[in-house]
Amino acid sequence: MTALLAVRDLRKHFPVRRGLLRRAGAALRAVDGVSFDLAAGETLGIVGESGSGKTTLARLVLRLIEPTGGGVRFDGTDLLALDPAALRRARRAMQLVFQDPVGALDPRQCVGDIVGEGLAIHGLAAGAARRTRVAAVLQRVGLGADAVDRFPHEFSGGQRQRIGIARAVVLEPRLIVADEPVSALDVSIQAQIVNLLQDLQEERRIAYLFIAHDLRVVEHIAHRVAIMYLGRIVELADRRTLYAGARHPYTRALMSAVPSIDAAARRERVVLRGEAPSPIDPPAGCPFHPRCAFAELRCRVEVPALTGSMDHQVACHVFPV
Amino acid sequence: MLLALEDLRVTFGAARAVDGIDLTLDAGETLGLVGESGCGKTMTALAILGLVPHPGCVSGAIRFDGRDLTHLEPAALRAVRGGQIGMVFQEPMTALNPVITVGAQIAEAVTLHDRIGRAAAHARAVELLHLVEIPEPAQRADAYPHQLSGGMRQRVMLAIALAGGPRLLIADEPTTALDVTIQAQILDLFATLQRRLGMAVLLVTHDLGIVAERAGRVAIMYAGRLVEDGPVAEVFAAPLHPYTRGLLASIPRAGVAGRRLAAIPGSVPDLRHRPSGCAFRDRCPDAVAACAHIDPALRQYPAARRAACLRLAEEARGAEGSR
Numbered sequence: 319m320t321a322l323l324a325v326r327d328l329r330k331h332f333p334v335r336r337g338l339l340r341r342a343g344a345a346l347r348a349v350d351g352v353s354f355d356l357a358a359g360e361t362l363g364i365v366g367e368s369g370s371g372k373t374t375l376a377r378l379v380l381r382l383i384e385p386t387g388g389g390v391r392f393d394g395t396d397l398l399a400l401d402p403a404a405l406r407r408a409r410r411a412m413q414l415v416f417q418d419p420v421g422a423l424d425p426r427q428c429v430g431d432i433v434g435e436g437l438a439i440h441g442l443a444a445g446a447a448r449r450t451r452v453a454a455v456l457q458r459v460g461l462g463a464d465a466v467d468r469f470p471h472e473f474s475g476g477q478r479q480r481i482g483i484a485r486a487v488v489l490e491p492r493l494i495v496a497d498e499p500v501s502a503l504d505v506s507i508q509a510q511i512v513n514l515l516q517d518l519q520e521e522r523r524i525a526y527l528f529i530a531h532d533l534r535v536v537e538h539i540a541h542r543v544a545i546m547y548l549g550r551i552v553e554l555a556d557r558r559t560l561y562a563g564a565r566h567p568y569t570r571a572l573m574s575a576v577p578s579i580d581a582a583a584r585r586e587r588v589v590l591r592g593e594a595p596s597p598i599d600p601p602a603g604c605p606f607h608p609r610c611a612f613a614e615l616r617c618r619v620e621v622p623a624l625t626g627s628m629d630h631q632v633a634c635h636v637f638p639v
Numbered sequence: 640m641l642l643a644l645e646d647l648r649v650t651f652g653a654a655r656a657v658d659g660i661d662l663t664l665d666a667g668e669t670l671g672l673v674g675e676s677g678c679g680k681t682m683t684a685l686a687i688l689g690l691v692p693h694p695g696c697v698s699g700a701i702r703f704d705g706r707d708l709t710h711l712e713p714a715a716l717r718a719v720r721g722g723q724i725g726m727v728f729q730e731p732m733t734a735l736n737p738v739i740t741v742g743a744q745i746a747e748a749v750t751l752h753d754r755i756g757r758a759a760a761h762a763r764a765v766e767l768l769h770l771v772e773i774p775e776p777a778q779r780a781d782a783y784p785h786q787l788s789g790g791m792r793q794r795v796m797l798a799i800a801l802a803g804g805p806r807l808l809i810a811d812e813p814t815t816a817l818d819v820t821i822q823a824q825i826l827d828l829f830a831t832l833q834r835r836l837g838m839a840v841l842l843v844t845h846d847l848g849i850v851a852e853r854a855g856r857v858a859i860m861y862a863g864r865l866v867e868d869g870p871v872a873e874v875f876a877a878p879l880h881p882y883t884r885g886l887l888a889s890i891p892r893a894g895v896a897g898r899r900l901a902a903i904p905g906s907v908p909d910l911r912h913r914p915s916g917c918a919f920r921d922r923c924p925d926a927v928a929a930c931a932h933i934d935p936a937l938r939q940y941p942a943a944r945r946a947a948c949l950r951l952a953e954e955a956r957g958a959e960g961s962r
Contacts, residue, residue, distance in 0.1 A: 367818035474906045475676075504675035504845065509889035509902035516899070531819065534848075538891035538900065575823040577848030579875055580892060589827060590820045593788050 742780025
């Protein structure tokens with residue numbers, strides 16, 4: 319099986335200027351050697367806390383920002399080798415859904431124009447054909463026909479996210495990168511949007527790179543899950559394997575920290591000491607070792623590689639797969 | 640009883656943000672006040688603190704330790720707020736003064752309620768930083784808020800809240816802006832301090848998981864009203880109100896992945912045009928015609944529980960009648 323999206327050793331280092339003379343020296347290693355595959359119609363969840371690099375990864379995958387190193391292949395094409403015009407054409411099939419639909423939608427554009435804009439830009443449909451496609455997709459995401467002439471501010475948060483999804487889906491993408499798409503929504507509305515995304519995937523075989531900090535939502539929607547810490551993937555596994563048998567101490571701490579409404583599902587809590595270090599000058603060796611209860615001498619010097627089988631990979635010296 | 644809200648209302652013109660709430664809190668207990676955006680949970684907390692923003696209008700009674708806070712002079716209210724009632728908000732960065740060291744801000748809170756000298760207040764601030772488990776408290780007292788992480792800033796907020804020796808701590812989404820591993824640290828700290836200091840905590844949150852793990856009782860709000868309350872274990876095991884049931888069902892859970900989530904259809908009503916009858920009826924799977932014109936009252940059920948639902952009340956009456 320060839321992957322729809324193949325990411326290899328992707329890196330993004332931002333130069334940091336420090337001191338009175340603002341000399342460039344250190345680098346913020348936002349994404350530091352990330353590799354994964356995503357198949358057509360599959361959902362890969364990317365979970366991480368603030369500073370883990372998950373949002374930077376989303377932007378790199380779509381080449382909205384240029385990587386420092388590594389490669390991204392989409393449907394066999396090397397995205398990094400494309401000229402701007404070819405990249406624009408390729409982007410039709412790779413869409414982005416944001417966390418904040420309010421910030422992402424132009425308040426002066428009516429919903430019909432917002433959703434139809436992509437069709438116009440890519441020259442896919444004009445006039446009556448465009449209006450028909452826009453109306454059909456709005457209906458599909460659960461908005462009434464009258465939504466076309468209204469403006470984003472007239473809609474609730476959940477409905478605005480439906481507009482954001484309609485704008486992406488109207489272009490018939492094969493990949494949607496969704497960056498915290500339900501984090502800003504109330505739980506009852508969050509469930510509506512998660513269901514909609516799953517239905518659209520079943521109907522249209524869209525692959526999702528689903529980026530979130532909420533393990534509960536990711537467990538629900540993702541087929542496979544990658545856990546990120548300080549710019550690296552520390553564990554990658556299919557959903558069942560990960561939730562039943564996480565290996566990495568960070569994954570286990572993260573999972574145990576999620577408050578649960580089910581007393582039976584509550585795990586023994588592993589409270590991590592301290593906070594994540596800065597991605598500028600990250601610690602030597604395993605980036606997690608200063609907070610890890612199991613760290614050995616080796617963890618302080620040698621960066622653990624992500625190794626294991628197809629369905630479970632871990633980057634840990636102490637708890638390999 | 641430490642706190643009793645009686646028919647509490649907060650209105651902004653035609654919008655009824657809080658629409659008649661009766662709720663009590665005992666000394667030392669933790670009550671989780673939950674609901675979605677706009678349900679009135681934050682406005683309820685602000686009303687207790689006397690901090691409802693202009694032009695909000697508060698009515699009803701807020702009895703704290705027997706005294707009605709709505710009738711206090713501003714100076715007397717200030718003495719209670721930050722003294723016997725402490726508060727912690729979601730975003731410590733906006734609550735802290737960016738150009739004053741955290742030690743000085745805590746010391747200021749100390750001197751507001753305790754007439755002691757500068758040196759003594761500073762020493763007390765360092766003690767409070769130690770109490771909220773900030774490492775190297777003497778050095779950290781000289782730090783400015785921006786030099787601290789989000790978790791550390793929330794600890795500083797907690798130190799300020801504790802400066803007056805509160806009997807009630809009102810915490811409005813205290814960990815919502817934090818990462819989940821830091822959230823666990825802060826909630827553990829809350830629990831430790833609550834045990835040690837014997838405070839009651841009103842925990843305002845949208846996260847039912849936090850309530851399940853950290854509160855003894857839960858009160859659920861919808862469109863400015865209380866729809867259900869009771870002991871956490873009972874409410875979560877067998878919710879009475881259809882809204883509570885819907886909320887619990889819409890949360891993704893371990894082990895049931897892949898299945899569709901039970902979303903609640905529709906969205907919350909506009910508080911300026913509150914529908915007649917039950918505000919939840921448009922989204923309710925159990926609604927009948929009567930729900931459109933009869934306003935359901937909060938009714939007592941066994942095991943110290945209350946719920947406001949017409950269908951539930953009918954069922955209970957039916958059960959009583961057949962006995």
